[in-house]
Structures are given as C-alpha cells and as structure tokens.
Amino acid sequence: MSGTVREIYADHAATTAPAPEVVAAMAPFLAERFGNASSVHRRGEAAREALEEARARVASLIGAAPEEIVFTATGSEANNLALLGAMEAAAQAPRLPSSGGGVPRRRLVVSAIEHLSVLETAQHLAGRGFEVTVTPVGPGGVVDPERIARDLGPDVALVSVMRVNNEIGTLQPVAEIARLAHAAGARMHCDAVQAVGKMPVEVTALDVDLLSLAGHKFHGPPGAAALFVRRRTRLVPLVHGGQQERARRAGTENLPAIAGLGAATDRAMRVLASAEPRRIAALGDRLLEGLLARVPATRLNGDRERRLASVVNLCFEGVDGEAVLHELDLAGITVSTGSACSAASPGPSHVLMALGMRPEDAHASVRFSLGEGNDETDVDRIIAATAAVVERLRALAGQAARDAGRVAGASA
Numbered sequence: 001m002s003g004t005v006r007e008i009y010a011d012h013a014a015t016t017a018p019a020p021e022v023v024a025a026m027a028p029f030l031a032e033r034f035g036n037a038s039s040v041h042r043r044g045e046a047a048r049e050a051l052e053e054a055r056a057r058v059a060s061l062i063g064a065a066p067e068e069i070v071f072t073a074t075g076s077e078a079n080n081l082a083l084l085g086a087m088e089a090a091a092q093a094p095r096l097p098s099s100g101g102g103v104p105r106r107r108l109v110v111s112a113i114e115h116l117s118v119l120e121t122a123q124h125l126a127g128r129g130f131e132v133t134v135t136p137v138g139p140g141g142v143v144d145p146e147r148i149a150r151d152l153g154p155d156v157a158l159v160s161v162m163r164v165n166n167e168i169g170t171l172q173p174v175a176e177i178a179r180l181a182h183a184a185g186a187r188m189h190c191d192a193v194q195a196v197g198k199m200p201v202e203v204t205a206l207d208v209d210l211l212s213l214a215g216h217k218f219h220g221p222p223g224a225a226a227l228f229v230r231r232r233t234r235l236v237p238l239v240h241g242g243q244q245e246r247a248r249r250a251g252t253e254n255l256p257a258i259a260g261l262g263a264a265t266d267r268a269m270r271v272l273a274s275a276e277p278r279r280i281a282a283l284g285d286r287l288l289e290g291l292l293a294r295v296p297a298t299r300l301n302g303d304r305e306r307r308l309a310s311v312v313n314l315c316f317e318g319v320d321g322e323a324v325l326h327e328l329d330l331a332g333i334t335v336s337t338g339s340a341c342s343a344a345s346p347g348p349s350h351v352l353m354a355l356g357m358r359p360e361d362a363h364a365s366v367r368f369s370l371g372e373g374n375d376e377t378d379v380d381r382i383i384a385a386t387a388a389v390v391e392r393l394r395a396l397a398g399q400a401a402r403d404a405g406r407v408a409g410a411s412a
Contacts, residue, residue, distance in 0.1 A: 008333045008378045012371030013166055013194060013311055018260065019219040025263035026221060029256040037253055038244060047255055054262030058226050061265040062192075062211065063202040070227045070245045071258055075193035075214030076117035077238075078227040081249070082189045082210040083108065083121045083160060085235035087130055090157035090187075093234065105157035105186070107131040111143045111172070112354040115191055118160055119350070131155070139355050140303035141170040148177050152184040159188050163195040163206070167338045167351040167367060168302035169311025178207040187233060193217055193225075197268040198308065199277065209233045215257070219372070220264030224257035276372060283370050283379050284309035290383035295390050301352060301365055312368045313338075315357070319393040321366045327389040333382055336367045 009017075018026075029035075035047030056066045072078045090105045110122050112134050119134075126132045133151045137143055143161055152159070159181040161172050178188040189210040195201050197218020203211055210233065214225040229235055235248055242250030271277070288309075292298055297317040316324060321337040328335055338349045348362035357365075368382065 005332045008381060009373060010368045010370055010378070010382060011334050011336050013169075013217075013367065013369035014336055015216045015222065016219045016371060017373070018216075018221050019264065019267055021267060022220055022260045022263045026256045026260040029259050035255070037255060038242070050259055051253055051255060054258045057262040057265045058213075059228075061201075061269055062196065062213070062228060063204055064228050065231070067246070068228055068230060070229055070248045071253055071261075072225045072227055072249060073223055073254065075191070075212050075217075075225045076115075078193075078212035078214070078225050079115065079117040079160075079189075079191055080121050081227050081235070081238050082212060083118065083125065083158065084238055085248075086158045086187055086189065086210065086233070087125055088236035089234035091130070092236070103154045105155055107133060107153070107155045107157060109133045109135060109148065109151050109156055109159045109181075109186075111148075111161050112136050113141060113143075113165055113167075113170075113351045114160060114162055115166055115193070116350070118162070118191055122160075137354055140306070141165060141168050141301070141351070141355050142303050142306050143172050143177065145173055145176045145180060149180050152180060152186065154185065156181070156184055156186040159186055160191065161188075162191040162193075163201065164192070164199070164308050164311075165302070165351060166194045167311075167349060168313045168355075169194075169308040169369075170302045171306045171308065174206050174208065182207065194308070194311075197264070197272075198310070200272060203228055203230070210235075215261040215264050218264055218268050221257045221260040223254055224261035226261070271372070280370055280372065280374070281309035283374055283376065284312055286376065287368055287370065287379045287382060288312045288314075290379065291386060294383055294387040298390075301355065301357070310370045312370075313352075313365060314368070315361050315365045316390045317361065317364055318397060319364055319390055321364050323393055324366050324386070324389055327393070328382075328385060331385050331389075333385055335382075336369075337365065338367055 035043040037047040037051045055069045059066045059069050087108055108122055108125060110118055122132045135147055135151050161174055161177050163172055163174050174190050181188045187209040190206060190208045191212050192201050193212055193214045196213040209230045211228040216222040237248050239250045244250055244253060291314055299315050301313040301315055325335055325337055348359045352362035352365055
C-alpha cells in the first residue's frame with residue numbers, strides 16, 4: 001500500500017487505540033512507580049493509593065461506589081466471573097420456603113445474541129448441571145422483554161442481557177428486563193462492554209446487579225477491565241489464592257493497565273459530555289445511507305432505530321464478506337465481518353443466524369464501526385471503495401457462474 005494513502009480505521013467495535021493521556025498515565029507504573037498494591041511498605045502503599053484512585057474513577061463513570069468495582073483483565077473474564085460466580089453463589093445459598101417455595105435457583109437466562117464469553121460460559125454451566133434458557137430474538141436483533149418474562153420462573157438465579165450488541169449495534173431494553181428479573185427474585189447481569197465510554201451507562205438507571213466493561217473499547221489499554229458488583233450481591237470467585245479485589249479475584253493487580261483504565265474513564269466522561277458522540281452518530285448515519293444508496297441489493301442487519309449509530313452491519317447479497325474485508329484492507333480501510341473474538345470460527349455469525357438470516361447472507365455481511373478518529377472524508381472514501389469492491393466481486397462471481405454453466409453444458 002502506498003505511503004501516501006492514509007489508513008482508515010473503521011473497526012472501533014473490536015478495539016480502539018489507547019489515548020495519549022492513557023499511555024502517559026501508565027508509563028510511571030512501568031518504571032519508577034512500580035509496586036505491589038498488597039505490600040505494606042511505602043512503595044506498596046503508593047501502589048494501593050493509585051489502584052484505589054483508578055477504582056474510584058471507574059465507579060464514577062457508571063454511577064457506582066468504588067467498593068462495587070472488581071478489576072479483571074478482560075471483558076470476557078468479567079462476564080465469566082459474573083455468570084459463574086453468581087450461579088455458584090445461588091446454588092450454595094439456602095432455600096427458604098418464602099423464596100419460591102424452596103425451589104433451588106439453578107437456572108440462567110441469556111439472549112441468543114450475547115457475546116460468546118456469555119454463551120459459552122452458559123454452555124459450561126449447563127455441562128455442570130445448571131439449567132440454561134436461551135431466549136430468541138426477532139429479526140431486528142432486539143430482545144423482547146415479554147419473551148424474557150415468559151422464560152422467568154422461581155428457579156432462575158440470573159438473567160444476562162447485553163446493553164449494545166457487539167456485531168449489529170442494537171440497543172437492548174436492559175432496565176425493563178432487570179425489572180422483570182428482580183420481580184421474579186433473580187439477579188441481573190449486563191455485558192456493557194460495547195456501551196461504556198460510547199454512550200451514557202448508569203448502573204442505577206439500568207437497575208443491574210452486575211455489569212461488565214473493558215477499557216480497550218474506549219481508548220484505554222488492553223488488559224484492564226472491570227465488573228460492577230452491587231452491594232449484597234453474592235459472588236463465588238473464579239481465581240483463588242489471595243484476598244485481592246475483596247477476595248473476589250486473587251492475584252496481583254495489573255497496576256499499569258488499571259491506571260490507564262482510570263485515565264480512560266476520566267477521558268470518556270469528558271467525551272460523553274461533548275458533542276463528539278453526536279458527531280460520530282452522524283457519521284454512522286451518513287455511512288449507512290451512503291452504502292444503501294450506492295450498493296444495490298444491500299440491507300442493514302438489525303433494527304434501524306434501536307441501535308448505536310456508529311455500528312453499521314450490512315449484508316451485501318451475492319458476495320463473500322471476508323472477500324470484501326480483504327479488498328478493503330488492501331485499499332487501506334480496516335473493517336470486520338463480526339466479533340473479533342469469533343473471527344477464527346469457520347461458521348456464520350451466531351448473532352446474524354439468530355436474526356433468522358440464511359447462512360449465505362450471514363457470510364455476505366460486513367461490520368463497519370466508527371469512532372473518534374473518523375471524519376466525513378473517511379466515510380465518503382469507505383462508501384466509494386466498498387461500492388467498487390462489491391461491484392467487482394459480484395461481476396467476478398457472475399463470470400464464474402457463467403463459466404461453470406458452459407463447462408456443464410459442454411460435458412452433458
């Protein structure tokens with residue numbers, strides 16, 4: 001690729017670049033300010049002070065108390081801790097006649113479009129004797145609270161529904177689902193990894209007991225994430241062998257990354273209070289409208305209105321989505337065909353299949369996700385390049401089909 005062509009990064013749903021102030025916040029803890037926050041000497045106390053300062057910053061971003069924040073390495077770990085920890089705690093809890101007639105709470109309810117770190121953890125729980133209910137979604141990719149209500153019962157310990165879907169950007173009615181879950185005596189977990197830092201997320205408004213976030217989705221560092229655990233929510237730890245994180249996650253905390261996460265949350269609060277989210281949303285709308293207008297036989301995957309506008313997932317009928325991705329990559333435009341965590345999976349996206357799509361249409365889909373580094377020039381270049389790529393790939397597919405037809409006719 002020529003050095004004169006500026007790369008366009010349109011895969012912000014996968015990860016984002018650490019902001020300069022985040023890198024600056026991390027640097028001292030990789031050098032002269034190193035220390036173990038569990039140590040009782042002065043260096044350890046300084047590390048503990050920095051750790052708790054970052055905890056307070058993360059709590060402030062989502063309207064939580066600092067003691068309700070548990071640091072983890074990744075959003076996937078936070079999801080695992082939420083599901084495994086809450087389900088194990090519920091299974092160990094004594095059952096009283098007044099709580100559902102003494103019925104053991106050993107059932108988990110999740111939606112069909114959750115991140116694989118939720119769905120595969122649910123499968124793991126099922127293999128250990130827990131019951132799992134997977135609630136389907138409609139073609140718009142939005143969880144119906146009434147369907148969740150039908151799946152609830154006195155045996156349900158936990159409901160897990162994400163705030164923003166990572167592949168199609170649909171917004172889920174978490175607060176309404178949480179109300180139903182609590183009325184049934186269950187806890188509520190929300191995977192908010194794709195939401196925090198990109199839109200306002202407040203744990204009291206969502207009425208959740210557990211909420212996952214990850215710094216690298218909003219210009220923080222990889223390796224630092226967190227789980228919100230509401231007071232009096234019982235959780236069995238995944239990692240044993242130490243009293244770190246209030247005995248909920250043993251092991252020395254990754255102080256440099258956590259310091260970066262704290263800086264990223266401060267930055268996110270400033271960005272959310274600015275006009276930047278509206279600018280990015282307008283770019284997403286421009287991209288969607290431009291691609292629908294320029295590329296025939298193209299449709300949006302997911303609900304048109306109830307979505308994070310920066311995420312645009314489109315089906316380009318008759319082409320292979322990975323071929324589109326690679327052609328755009330050669331043109332200096334970075335996009336994806338879905339979740340980075342499932343990129344190695346050979347099958348179609350489980351999210352798109354849950355919408356009722358045909359496998360060939362799921363394979364023909366591409367996700368564009370915009371962020372702070374993008375502008376209108378980027379969007380217009382993406383539209384033009386994508387239109388040309390899809391037209392060329394369709395022409396090649398048509399020619400291949402005609403050649404195959406001639407060969408079949410000659411051999412008949």
